[in-house]
Amino acid sequence: MKALICNEPGSLALIDRPAPLRGDAEVLVRIRHVGICGTDFHIFGGKHPFLEYPRVMGHELSGTVQEAPEGSDLKPGDPVYIVPYLSCGDCQACRIGLTNACRNIRVLGVHTDGGMAELISVPAQNVIPTGGIDLRDAAMIEFLAIGAHGVARGHIGARDRVLVTGAGPIGMSAIIFAKARGAHVTVMDTREDRLAFATDGLGADASVIATSDDAARLAEGDGFDVVIDATGAAPPIERGFAFLAHGARYVLLSVVRQDISFSDPEFHKREATLIASRNALPADFAEVVAQMQAGRVPTQALNTHRGPLADGVALFQDWSRPQAGVIKAILDL
Incomplete structure (x- = not known):
């Protein structure tokens, strides 16, 4: 599969790498859109304090289900967005419902490889149906949830x-x-x-x-x-x-x-x-979807730039310039 990898600050490459294998409690998602965040620009610029290179970035993600566990409510082809915060479920914060502040949190695209790739396998609880939201708009749900x-x-x-x-x-x-x-x-x-x-x-x-x-x-x-x-x-x-x-x-x-x-x-x-205020909780993601469904989020105005993953190396260089006027850029797969 194709993936956009940041090998070191300022160095991006479009590479071929093996497709991920789905774990027993995971959903394999075919990524369709990736929102570009300030965090991604910080990684690209070498300004992120808690990151090891090389890294596949991307945590604002939407796509379609490729494979789901047996018994899952999800089925191949379902449109979904991904909650990128992988919490442990065992620490004190998780036990009281603060999965956004998990002591052992791993964020896709930061602590572990993210979704600037054709496929990603993530825990089933992190894969959520879009509720009818357009897939490109669904790639903006995470930053809005913040x-x-x-x-x-x-x-x-x-x-x-x-x-x-x-x-x-x-x-x-x-x-x-x-x-x-x-x-x-x-x-x-x-x-x-x-x-x-x-x-x-x-x-x-x-x-x-x-x-x-x-x-x-x-x-x-x-x-x-x-x-x-x-x-x-x-x-x-x-x-x-x-x-x-x-x-x-x-x-x-x-x-x-x-x-x-x-x-x-x-x-x-x-x-x-x-x-x-750190990250977001499931209720915040649900609030974003509800407001999108009600037409209260101007998604077309927010999404100022977009282009294909295949052009990601050049696009990242351009979009990282302040004069580009980016509000929210989205890579399409």
């Missing part, structure tokens, strides 16, 4: 004033699901094109260019009931504490390698809550 999980972690409701910092794909997913709950959403970013898309295409209520003056203006007044950081950088995460209203929740969708710091007196004075 935002849906963060919104759920923040307990966002219709009366909340929400600030989303960072208008990349993950920030956009947070905007979509905060708006689905009826919240008033302001988005802040350094890029005017991303802000325009967030307001015109996603329904954000207001936008702010991230400069020191605008940040100071945002920090005035009552602040926001919920702040969601999706910047992926420590300085804006630290600055985000200033935007919290009294009693607010601060949801960190971003994760950074370095320590972050904040004013403890200010944090206590506001009796704020700091919330980590």
Whole structure:
């Protein structure tokens, strides 16, 4: 079978490799579409801290069932998406239902080879019927579930004033699901094109260019009931504490390698809550599918770039450039 492999930072190759053998409790899936994530670009650029090369990337996956275990509800040809978090089922986190925070988690395309290949075999519980969602759209379910999980972690409701910092794909997913709950959403970013898309295409209520003056203006007044950081950088995460209203929740969708710091007196004075949001749970994936079925996710607008796996080497080089204007790129097989 064909697979796109990252041999080392900056080096991709389309290779032939043996097709995987299906395990007893696994489903063999023929991959049809692969969403390209910021994680994939970090792997390609040599910026991922927890990865060994060579690696077949790809964790935003949709396809059709090739083989399923005897007795499975799935049958060959069924359209499915893949939950890429392989949890152990035995650790304390798994025992309380936090499979997204499994102590021994393996993420497809990161800790183990992923789906930029014609076939992949994964545990049956990780293969989910699309519910009628178009297969190309289904390749975007995983990244959207990240935002849906963060919104759920923040307990966002219709009366909340929400600030989303960072208008990349993950920030956009947070905007979509905060708006689905009826919240008033302001988005802040350094890029005017991303802000325009967030307001015109996603329904954000207001936008702010991230400069020191605008940040100071945002920090005035009552602040926001919920702040969601999706910047992926420590300085804006630290600055985000200033935007919290009294009693607010601060949801960190971003994760950074370095320590972050904040004013403890200010944090206590506001009796704020700091919330980590990692990966997503089955309920979040189901929420994404439900909102897609209801027509509340602008999938065509989000999917700005696509092309065949056979051209993946050249496409990755092009799509990794900021000037390419990628929101969500998808490889087709």
